[in-house]
Amino acid sequence: MRNKHLLYVIICCNTLIIICGNLLHHPCSFLPRCRCRLEHHKNVVEVDCGHTKLKKIPSVPSYVIKLIMKHNLIDEIHNGIFSNNTILTELDLSDNRIHTLTEMSFNGLQNLLKLNLQHNHLSKGNNSIGAKTFSYLKKLKYLNLKNNFVKNYQPDLSQLVSLESLHIDFLSNGISLMSKQYSKLKNLAMLDLSGSSGKCSLPILNNESFQFIPQVKHLDISTCKIQQIHKGTLTAMKNMTYLDVSYNTCIKFEGLKNITSDLRFSNINILKINCLHKISDLTTVLKASHIKSLQNTSLQYVFADGNRVQSIEKYTLTYFPKSLKFLSVRQNPLKFGHYISYVFSLTNLESIDVSDLYHHKSDLNPEKCIVDSICTCSENPPNEPSYIEQSGISSLYIKDKIRKKDITDNVSLAAILIPKNLKHINYSSASLIMDIPKLILSRGKLETVDFSNNILHSMIGPIYNVQSLKTLNVANNFCSNISKFFFSSDFKNLEHLNFHNNLLGIILPDDIDGAIFHNLESLIELVLSNNRIPNLPENIFKSQRNLQKLDLSENIFTDITFRLSHMTHLQELDLSGNRISIISDPITLQWDYVAKQHIFSVDLNDNLLECNCISLKSIKWMTTTNVRLKNIKEYKCMLWNRTIIALHNPKEAYNLLTKHCASYENLELTLVLGVLLFIILIMGSLIYRYRWKLRYLYYIVKVKYSSSHSETEEEYSYMYGAFVSYADEDRIFVHNTLLQKLEIENGIQLCLHKRNFLPGNDIATNITSAIHNSRRTLVIMSPNFLKSYWCMFEYNMARMENVYERRDENVVFLMFYEQMSPRELPLNVLEMIQSKSYIEYPNDEYGDTVFWDQLVNALK
Structure with missing residues (x-):
């Protein structure tokens, strides 16, 4: 097994x-x-x-x-x-x-x-x-009989003495009455008659309809084709905590008045009155009389979505009970009015949803009502703005001379009063068209604000008194400008910021100092997707050390230039849907560093990745990195011949590129060296050459003033036959073999820095003097020589001596002590090799004899 x-x-x-x-x-x-x-x-x-x-x-x-x-x-x-x-x-x-x-x-x-x-x-x-x-089911607590009955039929459930939750169809042609048998179900707390999950028809409800179920706490009669609901229908249900009468479009707000009147002595906690008006009805007004009876209840949650409410009577909101915590008025064509100022009276309100004000689903099968609605409000209520605009908002500000110590221009700002316990505001898709000005909110506990799907062109600010704010959603707002002071220091606790689908590619590339997001130090998630951003400055996220998720997808990045190595908590970076072709080494180093701290993923899907010899390093990085490449199975890249291949297995792509690029290695090396040489010649060769000349002239002047100097080279008597320039690691060869062969056996006086440099002089002066007073300069070339700063200094001083003092006489002589490839040699050494002769130290006995003879002849 x-x-x-x-x-x-x-x-x-x-x-x-x-x-x-x-x-x-x-x-x-x-x-x-x-x-x-x-x-x-x-x-x-x-x-x-x-x-x-x-x-x-x-x-x-x-x-x-x-x-x-x-x-x-x-x-x-x-x-x-x-x-x-x-x-x-x-x-x-x-x-x-x-x-x-x-x-x-x-x-x-x-x-x-x-x-x-x-x-x-x-x-x-x-x-x-x-x-x-059901006689055997004495312990049954839950029974669902929905979608079984097609006519008025109430089965005998009296044996279910323990039943707590019942879901059943209810079909009636006139006055609807619950059977007397339900009075035996003493434990029945939840009754679901809703037509949305079954079949329900309750045309007329009166004070006898629910007289046998006073024990029910949760009643759902939504979508039940209610034509009339009389006053007193719910009077007996004093234990009710949940009532849903939604989608009974013939009730309207006049029927709502009867419902709220019956609930005033109940324990109602949740009330759902969505879509009591048809979508095709004319707009209406929520009046004080509709909800006045709820004032002293324990109601906490109200859902009144899709009711064609255009306006609210001036004092209506004050009749909501003090216990109200949540209010939803979604999908109502609310116009801006003075009733908004009374929202402040809802002191315990924690969440309000005013989203989708002008978005309504079409009703393909509208309910036929005995009496259809008529217009209950004028199209433009008197003294109220007809649409939401900035001037209208300004007119509702509570003018309060509040000053902040960090307001640089000392302007008194208007304070917007909000309920003191309000935590969540959803104002998405509300056709809000404005620029956000300087604002101060009354002190509260605001944690979540959703202003997505509006038209907020510019966010000027600053905004104050938002210390508790943790989530801000301003996606889909056509925003093209955020001032550098919009996010004041009061945004210090903001954790989630969503700017999806705006136009911030206009402003963010210019934020070189990272001033826009400077105060958002607690930010955990930042969404900047679909903003047409071409690039971001290096320090734009300098303050976001706690960031865990950064979404930059669906932009137009071609390269990544911003720094993120300081984001030690970063877990996810989304770069999908951009135009990135090659991932540069500095970026991969940063990503690898973050991946060492914890699990870190990057999404590069749907980019213009290239698979060619130039991108070989980045493809190889994909095969070895600890960074999780999210959605790698979807990656694609373009080969050198413009063919698109899948990149789900980077190792296969790397092996393919290795074979292809190997045949062009020499050509590419020559090309790279040529390009580098061209750049150096055009941009730096003159500076570089004159730098050594100036240094040489400086030290040679010091030498000439400290010693006698003849006018011509023929009259000049050299102190040494050759100055030996060598790395300290090669001293055994020089002091034992070279000294023996040249000085002792052939009489060529050698100048060695260990032996002949004058104590007390600086090293540079000793080097210049030794080169100037030697007939030849013998360079013992090795990898150690190239690594030594003073060795290369000696080499360059000898070159300057060769050009400016010896009239291009062959003064510098290169001896390769170890075999070295051209790639290891700097350009100035390669130039010397191409123009002057050099000799390699041999490894065989015969070659050794020839080598010393040639070297002695060259130096003499």
């Missing part, structure tokens, strides 16, 4: 049951098409036979605690099929073809807690469910 599988041994009812499979999902031994999951701590099994095309219920072992058989072809529950399943607590038979339930259908399920029979065919009359059908 494979290692991936485990062996479960369950001993139950003296039977050894062996079930094989993986830990979470394995075929059941009693029916392989089903899937079993073992609960180790209880030694019981959960069985899922859903979507297996079963036509009948199989015999299930007694150790099964949960059985799911939804979406099958079962049409009958055979008597006694569950007689052994005494520990079964959950049974799901939804989406089958069951048409009848008998007295013995649920025999043995005395411990069942949850039963789902929705989407079956229990609609053939009163005999489909008998009086004692």
Whole structure:
């Protein structure tokens, strides 16, 4: 048996049951098409036979605690099929073809807690469910019978004494009455009659409709085609904490008045009154009389979306109870009005949703009402602005002379009063068109602000009193300007900032000092995607040391120039959808550094990556880096011949490029050296050459003034036959072999810095004097020589002596002590090799004799 599988041994009812499979999902031994999951701590099994095309219920072992058989072809529950399943607590038979339930259908399920029979065919009359059908289900707490009945039929549920949650269809042609049998369900707390998940028709509701269910706390009668709801309908339901009457478009706000009147003595906590008006209705006004009865309730959450509310009477908001924490008025064509100033009266309000003001879904099947709505408000309420504009906002400011110590221009700003406990504002898609001016908010606890999908062209600011703000969403606003002082120091606790789909590519590339985001030191997530940004300055994110996610996708970056090595907490960088072709070495070094701190991912998908000899390093980096390349299976790159290949395996691409680039290595090396030489000749050769000349002239003047000097070279008597320039690491060869062969055996007086330099003089003067007073300069070329600063100084001084004092006489003589490739040599040495002769130290006896003879002749 494979290692991936485990062996479960369950001993139950003296039977050894062996079930094989993986830990979470394995075929059941009693029916392989089903899937079993073992609960180790209880030694019981959960069985899922859903979507297996079963036509009948199989015999299930007694150790099964949960059985799911939804979406099958079962049409009958055979008597006694569950007689052994005494520990079964959950049974799901939804989406089958069951048409009848008998007295013995649920025999043995005395411990069942949850039963789902929705989407079956229990609609053939009163005999489909008998009086004692549920007699065995004494502990059942949850029952779902939705989408079964097509006419007014209320099955006998009086035996379900423990039932707490009931989901059932309710169809009525006139006055709707809940059966008296429900009075026996003393524990029933949740009643779902909603037509959105089943079938519901409650044309007329009066004070007798719910008289037998005063115990219900949660009532959902949404989408129930209610035409009239009389005053007193909900009076008996004093325990109700949740009420949903949404999508009953014939109720309108006049019917809402009856609902709120009945709720004034209840324990209502959540009220949903969405879409009480049709989408095609004329706009309306929310009046004080509609909600006045709620003033002394414990209501905390109100949903009033899609009600065609255009305006609100002046003092209406003051009648909401002090306990209100959440208010949603989405998808209402609200006009700007003076009622906004009364939002401040909602002192405990924590969240408000005013989004999607002018976005409405079309209603393809509008409800037919007995009396349709008429216009309940004028198109332009008197003394109120007809649309949201900056001047309108200014007119509602509470003029309060508040000054901030960091306001540089000492301007008194207007304070906008907001509820003191308000934490969340959603004002997205509200057709807000304005530039954000200088603002001071009244002190509060504001944590989340969503102003996305508006038109905020420019964010000037600064904004103050937002110390608690953690999330700001200004995506999709056509914003092209953010002032460097918009984010004041009060934004110090902001953690999430979303600028998706704006036009910040105009302003951000000029923020060289990182002033815009300077105060956002606590920022964790920054989204700048789809802003047409071509590049970003190096220090733009200098203050974002705590940043964890940076999204720069869908811009027009061709290269990455901003610094992020200081972001030691950065976990994700999204650069997808840009125009990056090659990742430069400085950037990969920064990314590797961040990846050493913790897991770090970069997304480069949908870029113009290149696979050629120039990008060879970046492709090789992909094969070795610890940075996680997100979505790498989608990467593509362009070869040297313009062919597009997949880059899901960078190692394969690297091997391909290595073979291709090897044949052009010499050509590329020559080309690179040529380009470098050209750049050096054009931009730096003159400076470089004159630098050495000036240094040489300086030291030669010092030497000439300290010693006698003849006018001509023929009259000049050299102190040494040759000055030996060598690295200290090669001193054994020079002091033993070279000195013996040249000075002792051939009489050539050598100048060695260890022996002949005058103490007390600086090194540069000693070098210049030794070169000037020697007939030749012998350079012992080796890798150590190239690494030594003073060796290269000696070499360059000898070159200057050769050019400016010896009239291009062959003064400098190169001897390669070790074999070296041209790549290891600097350009000035290569130039000397090309124009002058040189000699290599041999490794054989015959070559050794020839070498010393040639060297002696060259020096004499």
